[in-house]
Amino acid sequence: MGEAAMKVEDKMWIVSKVFQSIPLYFAHWEDASFPKEELDERYKELIAQAAAADTERQFSLQMIEFMAKLNNGHTNFSPKPSLYGAPIGVYALPFRGEWIVRDSSIEGLVPGDKVERVEGKTPDQWYCDLRRYIHPSNPESNKRQLFRALNLILPETFVLEAENREGQKKEWTLLRKQPSPSGAADGDRGTTGRVIGAEAGTRAGAGYIRIPSFGNPEFENRAMELVKEYADMERLIIDVRGNGGGSTPSKLTRALMNKPYRWYAEMTPHNVGIHTLQAAKGWANQYYDSYVLMRRPYQESDGGAYGGRVIILTDRGTGSAAEDFVLPFKDNGRAAVIGQSTFGSTGQPFYYEFANGMSFRISTKRAYFPDGSPFEGVGIAPDLAITPTREDLYENRDPVLAAALEID
Template structure:
């Protein structure tokens, strides 16, 4: 072959390779499967949405052992007639929520269209929490409810004439996506408790410390009204406690404000004799925010979580070859060269410590920099993949598996504190923070 022909062939092959590498990414989300809201979307849209959800979970959900155990294809077939039988978009989304809840993953779930928010997500102006096997009022957001005798410390015993746990099992639990028992319990009897249509008012039975029982109707309000009634909780709170103990509550990692506030206050924090970091109410956000804070607690580099995701290769499937996982080693985060806190550190945790906040706790625990005090974390982190669904709703699917740097599991289990302390009903009624009290007691000279 002439040299000119060889050169042309080489160039052609190189160009073909470049084109193969530069092919545009597939358009994963299209308008065809994300139609606008209607009171009752068509049966075709419902089945298409179910099929899309089933397929995206099948190929992207990171916990393949759960898919196999559940027989995800069988669940899809069982859901088809239920989807066809729905007579409204609201009912359709309840079927999807119930299906996905079977995966038992807090970073996987179905979210109805915004138009259904008032019908599905109304909630009274109070907060509850499961404590000692009971449902306890922990905060009352409406002065009108307080005037009716509803106070923190009351036990909820029944809803609309049904024993409280039976009510939750029927009305809430089937739709709750949660990774651990403590996660499910907090969602069912805390975040989502008494959820229902805005404007309705469930009849709730209470019992006080003396055993006296009474009932009140609690009007459900929209999420916007509830949010406006709640005290604004900043991402960072700092105070000095007796004994020159610095108390820092990191309430959110949704943006960089917690890390920025930490760095701004660092010189004052550094004057303390010990430090208590509270992440009990931190539902997560961006893990890097917490890592910036941890970098000021040790002059050595620390490791973040180890992670993996599925690496699906169609040709390997054709060869009956086992599909691999793509894994990355933990990242080493370097210490802050300007700021270092050298004194004792305690971190407070609860089932409400979630997602990026758990990544923070895992890294802190691995650093062996101090003690974890409180209750096991929620046991759920990872990277969700968001997809659109017909009627204007959406879903998210956990695509990332995280572990301790040494491979120990915490997803599906929760990070376990070295010093387990639980809030009691008596503590709530007395206005005491028993977890913080226990943490401070460990700092006292023995």
Template sequence: MPRSTIALLLSAILALPAGADERQVNTLAEATSPAQASYDYAQTVRNEVRASLKENPDRPSLEQAAQRLDQLAAWLDTPLPRELGTGSRPLYFRGVDVQRDLAAIHVRLGNTGKALDALETMQRYAWLGEAGAMVLGDGAFAPLRGEPRFQAILQITSTPSRMLKDFGADSPYRERLSVEERIAGLTQFWSDAREYFVHFDNAPQLDWNKTYLEFLPKVMAAETTFDYYRVLMQLAPLLRDGHTNIFAPQELQERFYARPPIVTELVGDTVMVIAVNSTALAGRLKVGDELVAVDGVPVKRHAEEKVAPFVSSSTPQDHALRTYSYQLLSGDAAEPVRLTLRDSAGRLREESVARGPQDLSKYEKFGFRMLAGDVAYLSLDHFDSDEGVKAFTKALPQIMRAKGLVIDVRRNGGGSTAHGERILEHLTRQAIPRAMSFMRGASIVAGHQARLVAWEPVARSAPAHSSDGDVYEGPVAVLTGAATFSAAEDFVLAFNALERGATIGATTGGSTGQPMNIRLPGGGWGRICIKRDLLPDGGTFVGRGLKPDIEAGPTVQSIRKGGDPVLERALAHLKGLR
């Protein structure tokens, strides 16, 4: 640790308020940075205060809790934590939390004046807008609602809801939007990206100002809301980020996003049908059919002209997946799509296929099974919920007895990183590594001539540790592909950093982060990636993807034979480790 960091840590430790125990000091000294140390300390005190007030505390307990929070608030307002807070948003906002906690305790004590003082002090840190309205609408502050000072606090808190409100917030769907609304929607997305987007470096040739001027006459000329969104949805892809998109209103979903119940994929240089998810179509379309043309247009030209302009993607592999799998056949539900197909014998035919729901699935989500050689296999198809964690936990007794484990995240499009960590906790006794995360700080005008972008670290919570329960210590292989995305990539990067086993398959999608949602005129919405993630060692993977240790993938022949070369390669790898 650099001497300057040690000096700051010592200063922070010396600045601890009276009553800090040895454990808190040790926690602070072991932290990776002074800002993180200060954040962790403030959270520890808050958690201890909350724990002390769980069961109908008496007045002395409430007064003691208020005293501890007063001390913490005073400490947060001393020069060192205040300075550290300028570069750490999570630490800075602990001031908001402490004043809110303090106000709630004073309400319980009947100290109306002190409660209002704390809420007014909270305004010095931030005007919280909708979040503040939710906080102050809590039942804890019901006794204050008749107070003029409290009403003034509510009014100030609501300021961001007025000054920063999305142009689309009060604009419901209509078949035609005014030209002012159309311009406002373009301006909203463009300006929010200009201020918050974190991956402009992945689109180095993009002139964002010029782009705005080019789109302005297009949105002005788009008379219907359908035409407007057809123009607007081509804006986000220019930023080259899979977490940055524009979506049409619900009322237009069936015109833009309806798909036939089949799955296609670019395999080498060939577009293949890899799944038919409809009973009615099963006799007409076959897995292994080659898709030659769409509506009479050669499939590659159709993809380039009709699909690619609407594809928001971070990497070439992400772009290919979205273009040839997710979006290739999207369109109006009322219009069937005409497919030109070539079967395994080389015979050409045409099929008219309706865009509509699927009624047949070819695989079991979160499927678990034991494979040859006593190898356990589990697919983790998403991290949107804890379904995968439950499936892993249910299978854990069998996994513990297995001679090898394959975890398949090839179809995992992400969700919550925490769900992946709960699985990794059963594969290691080490702390789970995490991505390094940053957000954009304020643009700085240097000498009134140059604008800078400062990166503000996002404080990370304490690392997850291995489970107190069973930990599988046998060989592990993780299967990856271009559809391994977002939180699934967080899972893979942690697995790699742990050096727990091999990854096998194809490079991941190369896109993770935290999007900010934007309401657009006519009921549409957009999102912009505002969190920049790096590998635990500082390396880059967004815009590149995580390469597997062993490359493997499907072929035209393997698809037609129903094989899985990636899984077969993983089994061979695990067998070779014995």
């Protein structure tokens, strides 16, 4: 799990490339945990730490922690995939002050069960310990990343304690292992669709389209096919809960948008050498930072867009390109948005991958709602807020989808 040593020159190259890229591309200094003026000092500290790191694991954790201090959901350092090791087999989310299992491959541990401890610590204690490794958007979205961060830390064999529906507590000693080929993740299965609540030969009911990711172009293409297939339905329900993004689905947006629409207002760094020089010399009344603010005009809809009711389902796992998809529908009222607020981060990041498999990305833009109000760290609020309960998970109920079927 990443215990190999690293050459000093490799560590210095990675640290230096990251340092060089931050002033050029980073668009979120107002959120960072330190001001831009301190970047040189932080760089020197990081060099010293990196030089002292004995293993790839130590170095990677240092880089992850450093990038997390920039406090942006699209700015982070990624170690070699092997550093994460085999999956731990459980994913839990904070529900009303408790950590509730959402997905599990562990026998006897089911969605709805409450995680009490992992390796002797409560999830809240783990979150306090690992918060420094999480690149954030907002507190609720950050906590969703805890059980992924645990993949970096937990040993190959670990102990998990949980409470079931009847209040009984159980303990497992678990060996981390790779899933079987049949245990594909939701995002690997691609876009799916079905008709809900329609009688034969009628258009009543809804076409339901579940898009787990926009990371694969085929997912958007399949959604487009389903929009055409369900074109006669009176409503379409587009489910992007847990969709962490990928590439902005502009084609799908146009296929569903039957009225003028607009995108984010965006701000990106404008690097001017003379301004940087003047600021470094301490000259008064000169620009240290300059940015370009871009506002896009309304776009006209396509003539062949779907004309029925559109409802979009979201949660705190809806992020990045999935938020790019939701925003214009929320802004112009074309769709009703139901569920939870979205993740709150998009960024068109600059991406760089090193020869050893490590990589980093830096957000190149700060997004705002079209009216100029804050988006980063806030997210897109639903028109109708619904949070599933622990009992919903046990009963395999989906109150968000149920509400979408009932909304006028």
